[in-house]
Amino acid sequence: MKLFMKHQLPYLVVIALTFSLFISLIWLDGYRKINILIYGSVLCLFLWIIFLSLSWFRQRNLYQLFSKQTTYFEELSQDSSELSNEIYHLISLEKQRHYQDIKTYKNKMNEHQTFMYEWVHQMKTPLSIMELMIEEEELDKASLLEETDRIKEGLNLALNMARLDSFSQDFIIEQVDLRKIAIEVMNEQKRHLIRNEIFPKVIIAENLMIETDKKWLNFCLTQIILNSIKYTEPVEKRLLISSEETETEVKVSIKDYGIGISKVDLPRIFNPFFTGKTGRITREATGMGLYLVKQVCQKLTHTLTVESELNEGTQVTIHFQKRGSK
Numbered sequence: 070m071k072l073f074m075k076h077q078l079p080y081l082v083v084i085a086l087t088f089s090l091f092i093s094l095i096w097l098d099g100y101r102k103i104n105i106l107i108y109g110s111v112l113c114l115f116l117w118i119i120f121l122s123l124s125w126f127r128q129r130n131l132y133q134l135f136s137k138q139t140t141y142f143e144e145l146s147q148d149s150s151e152l153s154n155e156i157y158h159l160i161s162l163e164k165q166r167h168y169q170d171i172k173t174y175k176n177k178m179n180e181h182q183t184f185m186y187e188w189v190h191q192m193k194t195p196l197s198i199m200e201l202m203i204e205e206e207e208l209d210k211a212s213l214l215e216e217t218d219r220i221k222e223g224l225n226l227a228l229n230m231a232r233l234d235s236f237s238q239d240f241i242i243e244q245v246d247l248r249k250i251a252i253e254v255m256n257e258q259k260r261h262l263i264r265n266e267i268f269p270k271v272i273i274a275e276n277l278m279i280e281t282d283k284k285w286l287n288f289c290l291t292q293i294i295l296n297s298i299k300y301t302e303p304v305e306k307r308l309l310i311s312s313e314e315t316e317t318e319v320k321v322s323i324k325d326y327g328i329g330i331s332k333v334d335l336p337r338i339f340n341p342f343f344t345g346k347t348g349r350i351t352r353e354a355t356g357m358g359l360y361l362v363k364q365v366c367q368k369l370t371h372t373l374t375v376e377s378e379l380n381e382g383t384q385v386t387i388h389f390q391k392r393g394s395k
Contacts, residue, residue, distance in 0.1 A: 081117070088113060177234075180341055184357055187342065188227055195219040211264075218260060222295060229288050230361060236368050240282040247321055248273040250283060251310050254290045261298050266306050273312040279319050279389040285365050286387075290323070292358040293385045297325035300383070317391055324384040330377040338375060339363040359385075 195216035334345035342356040366373040372388035
């Protein structure tokens, strides 16, 4: 009530001054019937009291909330004043937004926790193999390099997942030569390709420029190629990277001739931690590679599509929209 009266005080002062001025003008005009003036004053005072009482009754929950006598803002909906209803609506929207932010944060925390569990589990395997090799004094250089490559692959995935949270501060859109970056990624994965006896072929036009972030595109191509290497069949050890240019876009496709993805699994391959039947066969999948590639492409406004036939292979395509096209 005190807070309510404090808010109403300026209005009461203005009304009192206005009424006093009105009475003074009547008095100066020569009107001298005191009883009528007193009656009018009492009547106005009575109307003010009724008005204040109704205002307090309509907004009591609002002022109780302001004065911290209650913490249940839902009670505002019981008030009949437009101000209370408007404030209730605004608080409800803000509360809903905060709940959504908390839910998003919790989902991210759960995602990170699950990823770290899977990642640590994956990293234990190469470390155990290296430890066993040291204990048995069978230090085969090729095997050591293979295990260190697996560790590097896992570290790179974890690092880029962490970087994805601050993506807006960690990307630069520039003109990138598609052929050069494709060859660069192939050279970086040369040991993987040689080890698995896979013969890559790059069919991309010279000086084909796209607008993207070079570092993130390198990550996307690397993840797609690593997936292709994992699931390539012993018979068809080929990997093809090709491009296609239209009036509206440039496309780069990575095609393998491996075990493929079943139609049941295909719609879910971009879900976090989804490995599917194909991933369970190799037992090396974390289910995060394509998920992170999808996230990066969305942030860079690129489109990612996948075509696959079981036992025939998979083709992953990144679409780069040309400037000015819709």
